Amino acid sequence: MTEEPRIIVALDCPSEAEALRLTAQLDPARCRLKVGKELFTRLGPVFVERLQRDGFAVFLDLKFHDIPNTVAAACAAAADLGVWMINVHASGGRAMMVAARERLVGRSRPPRLIAVTVLTSLDETDLSEIGCPGDPAQRVLQLARLTNEAGLDGIVCSPREAALVRAAVGPGLCLVTPGVRPATTAVGDQKRVMTPREALVAGADYLVIGRPITAAPDPMAALAAIESEIEGLDRPPAAREKN
Numbered sequence: 286m287t288e289e290p291r292i293i294v295a296l297d298c299p300s301e302a303e304a305l306r307l308t309a310q311l312d313p314a315r316c317r318l319k320v321g322k323e324l325f326t327r328l329g330p331v332f333v334e335r336l337q338r339d340g341f342a343v344f345l346d347l348k349f350h351d352i353p354n355t356v357a358a359a360c361a362a363a364a365d366l367g368v369w370m371i372n373v374h375a376s377g378g379r380a381m382m383v384a385a386r387e388r389l390v391g392r393s394r395p396p397r398l399i400a401v402t403v404l405t406s407l408d409e410t411d412l413s414e415i416g417c418p419g420d421p422a423q424r425v426l427q428l429a430r431l432t433n434e435a436g437l438d439g440i441v442c443s444p445r446e447a448a449l450v451r452a453a454v455g456p457g458l459c460l461v462t463p464g465v466r467p468a469t470t471a472v473g474d475q476k477r478v479m480t481p482r483e484a485l486v487a488g489a490d491y492l493v494i495g496r497p498i499t500a501a502p503d504p505m506a507a508l509a510a511i512e513s514e515i516e517g518l519d520r521p522p523a524a525r526e527k528n
């Protein structure tokens with residue numbers, strides 16, 4: 286595999302031993318890793334540094350959502366770890382996203398800063414219950430536009446909204462999509478999903494995939510099957526230009 290990996294494996298594990306058992310089977314040339322709230326709360330920055338020493342590019346998925354000053358400071362702390370990508374919630378608003386972006390200016394290798402639009406575990410009914418009635422895709426689009434205006438590098442959305450967002454904001458915004466399920470795997474708590482191939486065809490730059498790989502009997506074989514499914518698909522410009 287010569288090109289930069291488009292698959293980000295969500296390393297959602299209950300312990301360091303379990304996480305290392307998995308990463309020992311994964312190849313940093315073929316996937317990036319996403320460290321989320323569970324692992325970071327248990328193991329902290331030291332574990333992130335360990336993964337990077339092992340050669341993995343790390344997306345630190347802590348989804349900051351707070352007042353601008355607090356989020357900007359948290360982003361600076363995350364950037365100090367030297368990770369590849371960090372994120373905030375777009376619903377924290379324009380001022381919060383701008384503050385986060387500005388706090389990263391001047392660093393020699395800043396992380397890519399992206400914003401979560403609408404969690405892929407939510408559908409129209411869930412959104413209505415939290416006071417946001419309407420089509421999830423329209424809300425994603427609204428938050429994608431706001432994120433773009435705030436000058437961030439990309440968004441997290443479901444692959445179902447990728448084509449709509451691409452058409453509206455163009456090739457410059459990086460689209461990172463969880464909610465990806467190979468046809469034979471369980472959907473679980475995800476509600477807006479597509480297969481890996483469908484996601485890339487729709488315009489996703491990166492696929493975040495957890496349980497279909499991490500819960501597989503042979504994680505590397507599961508990753509290889511996904512690679513075969515997406516082989517030959519062109520990389521969208523946002524991913525080609527900025528790895």
Ligand SMILES: O=c1ccn([C@@H]2O[C@H](COP(=O)(O)O)[C@@H](O)[C@H]2O)c(=O)[nH]1
Pocket residue numbers: 295296297321401403404405406441442463464465473475493494495496497
């Ligand atoms: O909208 C979102 C934002 C983040 N996630 C994260 O992605 C992975 C998905 O894991 P699967 O096992 O493939 O469902 C997980 O770490 C989430 O926290 C998301 O799913 N949706």
